[in-house]
Amino acid sequence: MRACCRHLLMKLYPHSKQPQRRLSSTNPTLHNIRLHLFKAVAGNSIILQVLFFCLFCYTFGALFQQTSHTRNLTVAFVDYDGGAIGARRFSEIIELSSSQYSQPSALESKVCHIDFWAALYVTPNASNRLANGLTGGTSASSYNRSDVMSFIWNEARYSTTADSVAAKLQDLSEAARIIYSNTNGAAALQTIPAGDAAAVSVFSNPWQLVSLNLQPTTQGSRLIYNTLVIILLLLQEFF
Template identity: 50%
Template sequence: MALCSSSASSPTASALYQQTEHTHNIHIAFVDYDGGAIGASVRAAYESLKGNNFPTLVDAAPDAFPVPADLRSAVCDTRYWGGLYVSANASSRLEDALGGGPPALAYDPSDVMTLIWNEARYSTVADAAVLANMQTLVEAARVAYSRTDGTGRLERITSPEAFTVLASPWKLRQDDLQPTSQGSRAIYNTLVIILILIQEFFYLGAINGLYANLKIYARVHPSRVMVIRFLLSAAYCLVGSVCVTGMIWAFRAGWDVGALQFGQSWMVLWLFAHLNFQVIDVFTIWLPVPYVPMALISWVIMNVTSILLPFELSPAFYRLGYLFPRTRSTRPSSTSGPAAATRTCATPSPFSSPGGSSAAPLSALGVFRRSHYAMLAEEAQAKQFSERVTTALALERERDAKERRQQQQQRNEKGAEDDGEAASTTGAGTMTSASGSGVVGSSPGADDDDEQRLSRIITREAREEQRLQRNLSRNCHFGPAFGVSVANDDSSDTDGRN
């Protein structure tokens, strides 16, 4: 088991391996509404920082985003991880402030560059890959601006206010669409997913135990079983997902989310939980029993791997995560406050992934498969019981016929005696016949022969039953089932299914 767990967890380790070297896949839109020295300084600083360990700065024309609100919408729609823009006329305001006087006193360094980003989108990754790197870029741009003498008036600086402006010409202003700084954010795309999968596994074991104890598959038509099983699993997943969502909300630590986001997260987790129930059900019905534990562990690990990091920071191979019903990729829309209103698309949702969309029909077919083999097992048991009754009756009839033949033979032998001795002989014969009859009925040798024959027949039938059960279990099994004590009255069985 330790070897199995270690092998299954290797995809997670490999997905995290050298993730910083894939930081260049994080795209940040840069819009220079100013068109002056400050924008040139940002571009020069980016050229010195550009590499695999730094986000890619996409230089977009102002016409693509006429106003900052358009850039904000692009970040909300996850077209970019962030948007950095230079305010209009920022270079001229800085130039005037470096001249000293009232412009220097009125100068606002935070009204120069603004970073738009969404911390709710993989918050632990965005903090380092987006915010920290953009702060580094802004500081490098300040140095580049000082070295290139962007305004051409540095030699004229004389007032203390102007020197203050030169020391800190700008500060990065943040437009964080959904601040997500609480410590519990680390479990949203790790422990939450594992809890949901564990819920579905134990529920599947409980419902399989009930179905096996009550012989539902052999008594109820498969179409009804499929509908009832679907509704029961949907109701259970609905309750389980609200518990998981409640756990997140209980430790949100001032997170600015409300009832709308709670309901959206609840529904997303509900769909995810129900799809995973069907996937686990597919594993347990279509895979051989020895491979089920390995498949379940691998499914859990691959699900966590697919949402632990964004695809941009993982090797290209892990794009296969699109096959899994991922939830983290849809959750930013339900936890991004105002950003959700302008968001129009997202990465794979639970039903859009091939792995999730194929689970429902395979699970439905699994119900018919279970019902088929359950009926075969019931017919085999009925046939074996009928054969046992027939064998027992045949043995009893054979024993009675043997006793009658022996009694008839004794009566024929006694009929040949003399008439003179008829009275006494008849009396003795009667006693002898009774005595002989008792011997035949309770002869140790005859009893031993019958017991041996019956034992051989029972042994042969038991072996045949074991062989049949092995064949049935090899072809079909009903998945993990936990023992559930439920009264099962076989007298209520009917010849056909309802």
């Protein structure tokens, strides 16, 4: 019975009783194979290290002092009012003619097609509505301070720096409001009826800048630090 089992085993595994032919670790045949293997491993390792180094340089370089890299984001300005509100000019933005862009929708199209990053405009007849609101009565109570100045922008473009530029446009609107108050404040105070709270409210807060964001993309540097960088570090560990 044992002999029969041994005979069957020899048929199934003919090399089971033959001496194993293993090369020694010091065999000269393995020298060239190991040399090519180590060269390939070292070359791939160097390439991967350089690749990740370049990725980190690009990522952190793009985020370094990002608030000062916004000077190339062009902002257009159109004064559809032609009155006191849009009389102040700012050198930081590009002034365009209302005859060239007759409607705010034309500005929206330009921003959408990346001709400008943003467009700031004063709505038509805004100064007259503000002057009427300062006289009190129903004109003051029905005054819409959100229908004075607006800006169209696309947050999807340069989303890591867009928030800072939008904040600067808010500051620009506040600067225009202060200039308007300094220039026309004395005359406006004479038209405000005594005891009319609505007219006083119009004078103290004549307008609010309205944001028309074509593509909201809320993110910032912290998103890169907390996602992309961590993923790159984990990927690097596999190599």
